[in-house]
Amino acid sequence: MKEFGGATTATITQYRQQAASLLLYQAVLKDTVGKTFLALLEALSSSKGLTNERSHCLIAYGKWFQSLASTGKSWGDHLIGQILIADNAFTQNAQRLPLAELPTPLLDAVRHDLRVLQALYNLSPSHISDCVQAACQLAKPPVVWSLLPESMPINLSTDWSASIAELVDYYKSQGSGQFGQFHGFRWQQGQLLGIAEPDPIRLEQLAAYEEPKTTLIKNTEYLLAGFNALNVLLYGSRGSGKSSLVKALLNEYAASGLRLIEVAKADLYDLPIIVEYLQLQPQKFIIFVDDLSFEEDDNAFKALKVVLEGGLTRRPQNIVVYATSNRRHLVREFFADRPRPRDADELQSWDTVQEKLSFSDRFGLTLTFEAADQPTYLDIVHHLAKQAGLDLPVDDLDYRAKQWATRHNGRSGRSARQFIDFLSAELASEHRR
Known part of the structure; x- marks a missing residue:
């Protein structure tokens, strides 16, 4: 049975102090894993071998493991x-400024934090398990959560504090905070x-409609x-793949920001x-509005109209609106809206009709999906x-496909x-029998 001596206690206490000394990257240890890790270090550093303290250590280890x-x-x-x-002063500034323009105190703080985090990275779970065994006087160490490391998305040197340039490049291309975590x-x-798990559809999975597809890719x-x-309206019949095409763009270009x-x-x-919020970010954004249409008295389209046309402020270059619709004219028009020759307000009535009909024209591109x-x-x-990977004779496949379209939702990409x-x-079910 291993003994939990003064040297081990001092080492655990040192890790606690290092974690507490983080200047910029405190959030790294503020998620559930980080909080349970710090709680475990606290339990180990205060352990004196008493029965209730042993239970406290074991519970803390179990929470960290889980x-x-x-x-x-x-x-x-x-x-x-x-x-x-991480979202902090360094990661935010790194996305906007060249490395040479970042303040020296900020870079010094980053180097300090990277040394601390590298020390915590090198603290193996098996060593923590041994410490728990000794502190709780167990016959065997607790089960270790040990997995083979994944390939790093960034090349860090053997001394992390010398990898600031690599981190700057990463944050510039991938973002930080929620924009680094999610696409x-x-x-x-x-x-x-x-x-966390967006639709995985890819561009190569989408067939037909090559002309609007190519135009939308170029614009993106x-x-x-x-x-x-340009802002884009994707207009056409239901099930033609308009929404899937927009979502596939994300999977194709997320790595490009x-x-x-x-x-x-x-x-x-x-x-x-x-x-207003997105224009301050370094990434490029598609605001996606699916199945867009408005009733005649719906004022929501005015908010979209302002974004499409811009106001006093310059239209942000990092934002576009991609909207899909089954209607070419997005605001519903009724025959009662059309002016009659005997109406005294004929000109004003035509102004109303024209505003409704021309709303879709405020998109720079209208792509049609017939x-x-x-x-x-x-x-x-x-x-x-x-x-x-279906292996069927073409005639059989075509016959079944036609039957499906007749009996279900007609001919469309969605139906296919x-x-x-x-x-x-x-x-697959028949093959298992």
Whole structure:
């Protein structure tokens, strides 16, 4: 049985003091894993071998073990991940200023924190387990949460304090805080909420509609290059893949600094607030409004109109609006809106009609997704079947696809996807029998 001597206590106390001395990266240890780690160090440093203190140490170790297990990462990988998404004065300034322009005291503080964090990174869980065994006078050490390290997304030198330039480059390209942690977001009840698992759809999975697809990709690349990209309305029949195309852009260009903010129609009133916040960030943003349309007395479109046209302030170069709709004219128009020759207010009535009809024109680009004819529908089916690895004669596949379109949702990219998903499950089920 190992003894928990004064030297071990001093070492644990030293780690506690180092963790408390962090100047900029305190948030690295403020998540559940970090808090349980600090609580464990405290329990170990105050342990004197009494029965109740042994229980306290074991409970603290169990909480730390459980918090690490919930992440599915090793202790070291978790620390690295927290460093890379940290939001502090250094990470914010690193995204906006060249390394040579960062204040010397700020860089000194970073070097100090990196030395501390490297020491904690090198503190192996097996050593912590041995300390718990000794402090609690156990016959065997507790189970160790030990995983093989993952490949680092950044090349840190053997002395982390000498890797400031690498960190600056990383924060410039990937961001920090929530924009470093997440790529997709949802604006909800006045808050920007990160989406941990966005739709994984990729551009290569989308078939047909090559012309609007190519145009939207070019416009997005202009945004990423810092040019004046255009706001885009994706208009067309339901199920043609308009929303999937926008979401696929995020998966294609997230590593290049693209972020997507999904805003529901009910939250369009908050658009000026969203834009004011996003324009201060170094990343490029798509504000995504899906299935857009307005009733005749709906004032929400006025908030969108301001964002599309801009006000007194310059339109931010890092933000575009991509909206999808099944309607070419986004504001519903009724025959009663049209002026009659005998009406005294004929001119004013036509002004109202023209405002409604021209709202969609305020988007710089309108990309049309026409309803899929049978050849287009079958092309999409063939494309998806190949990706799914389905091995069926073409005639059989086409016959089933046509039957599906007739009996279900008609010919569209969405219908083709539903057909292939169902067919894949059906064939897999038959194969198991």
